[in-house]
Amino acid sequence: MDYISRALEDRLRRYEKAYKATLVTGARQVGKSTLLKKVFPDRKYVSLDDPFLEQQAKEAGNMFLTLNPPPVTIDEVQRAKELFRYIKLKCDESEENGLFCLSGSQPFHLMQNISESLSGRIGIMELAGLSMRECMGDGFNKHFLPTLEYVAERRKTLQKPENIWEMIHKGGYPELQDGNKEWSSFYADYVKTYIERDVRELAAVQDLNVFRQFMIAAAARTGEILNYSAIASEIGKDVGTVKKWMSILEASGIVYLLEPFTSNILKRAIKSPKLYFRDTGLVCYLTRWLTSENLAYGAMSGPVFETFVVSEILKSYANEGLDYRYFVSYYRGRDKKRVKKDGETLEIEAEIDLIIEENGILYPIEIKKNTQAKAIMTSAFAVLDEISGKKRGMGAVICNCPDVGALRENILQIPVWYI
Template sequence: MAYIERAISSILKKRASESKCLLLTGARQVGKSTLLKHQFADYNRVSFDDKMTRMQAKEEPKLFFLNNPRPLFIDEVQKENSILEDVKLLIDESEERGQFIFSGSQKLELMKGMSESLAGRVSVMELSGLSLREIKGVHFNKHFVPTDEYLKEREKELADYDDIWEIIHKGSYPELYDVDRDWQDYYSSYVDTYLERDINELIAADSITFFKFLTAVAARTGEILNYANIASDVGVSEPTIKNWISILERTGIVFLLQPYSSSALSRAIKTPKIYFRDTGLACYLTRWLTADALKNSAVTGNMFETFVVSEILKTYSNEGIDYRFSIFYYRGKDKTSSRENEIDLVIEENGVLYPVEIKMTGNPKAIMGGANAVLDKIPDKKRGLGVVLCLTDKKMYLRENLVALPISYI
């Protein structure tokens, strides 16, 4: 099986050398264990997927650490995070860096254990599925923000994405690019083996109800989250759906994009939008079985938007940056009319707000940035260059402060 070089690698090694311990989170099968084994081959390694190993770590931690000396990589650490108290004692005895590396697929459970036991001692990073840059061998590794500096740097290493619908449909799990694996077989196994097994430890539901829930959420990727709507489809209570959505977010299956909040935008919607982190999984759950069928379907716009949002998030996490405080969306009504304005993404950086529209068109128009002026109402913030990310084949200015970009610029 060929190893695909991951963009996060150099930053991961740097963080490990600077911190006493490092935590790499991410959904199942995005390549955490493979990455860490390649980059830290000199580390001893154990996995808490193994029950006997977990039992020893829980009941005889001193013996566990004698059998598994530092530097140590513990995979799926959330399955027995009581060990973190003992880790704290060990790392406090030494100033040595890079003593422990942890990985796991249940982000907030891990963070809870880390915040209670290892506050200030652990560096946290996130690994997503393969990015377009990784799939195409592009080495540029800066997060997407449409400044002049970013655009000039990005233009030095652009790649053609002429098979974009094949990639959107295929998804981003590394195994699909490592070996010639049947698409339906892979995702069927993924749902059965990983999602039902791992998430059913957290969700008390029979497999049919759970699959209905996954399908109902996948069918709404790219939409404003409506718990009541999903609850009606699945046949469970709204509080149950809220809990289950939270679990999907914690395990890296979905992302909740928060609305931009400002007192100046008093009529803005306060509800998040929901996106699947992997478009291949969303296609499988909603039964779009070929790239051609997807491309010509009624969901192409939402799936394209889901893909672009996911790619932008990857540019942040692969650079070791927390995107949660930088990327939002806006939807609201203008006080002077009943018209609703929407901006697909609002990227905030250094006091500047960059409006981004995501359009599945090869013929972008200036009107697509018509809502951007609403950001001028926000005090103490400047509006930066607006962007229309679309299927155009070249960069094209639509107005002085609005540019259409091919998605190769992400």
């Protein structure tokens, strides 16, 4: 299988020159090891997936680094948190940068050790699964914004996928881009390995079969406001256990919890986060949508399409080196959306699927799988006009429409492949 260029490559090279250590985090199988080997082919590479090396790193960290001196790449470094104190000593002893390149699929444990040991000495970046741009070989690497300026620049290198539903169904794990790799076998192995290795390490889960049921229940709710009680009832566990297990999925890069937009003006807004899986192929596997054709016309098509769009937008930020958590939110509440029914004016819940905030400007986004967008889909956007100190910018409906178009003066329809 040919290597697919990653958007992080240039930034990884810059970090290697600017920091004594560089850490690449991300979910299992997103391509961290391959990226580090490709960008730094002359470095010595050691993986703590090897039980012998893991034991040595845990029990004799100083000797481990003597046998594997910098510059060195250490993969799955979270398996030996004891090693960080010795990495810190090596960094403090040298004036050179680029001593260590580290990777880890469990930032749940990594972040605590790094903040304590390597603060100021390390550059951290997140590698997600392949983005739509990377799959298409498109080198455009600026984060998505629903503006005319973004659209004009994006159009210069734009490539439309032959079948967007096939791309959504396949998912973004690099190994699946090989046409010879069987889709269901890959995900079956992935889930088995993730549950039996990562989950056992992150928490003392006694019944792994129930955890598998939990993952399925969570996948069926991607794109929805997170309701711990509903999941707990479905799998027969208490809410505390479900919250703990959800934190495991989040920490290991399987899901993202999109927080609600907060404002004192929007007092009636819902405060719970929305749940999104980071990979749509994994959602399809867990919820048993086995072909892209069935997915496109099935009951899960809307939530999975929304999950894909949100995931691609997050990747556009991460691949540019921006922490998407500070830019994105959503809104749902009973603020200022009124409809007439039987001659009576009713106030109903308004929802904005995604709000991007940048430089004091709020960009509202609606996500629809439709091939045609309508202005009425964006009626909730007006809620943002009430927020003092913020300005509502250009809004958009992201959908499967054939081209960019204006729905209103300040609202665009944007095809999904423009992300």
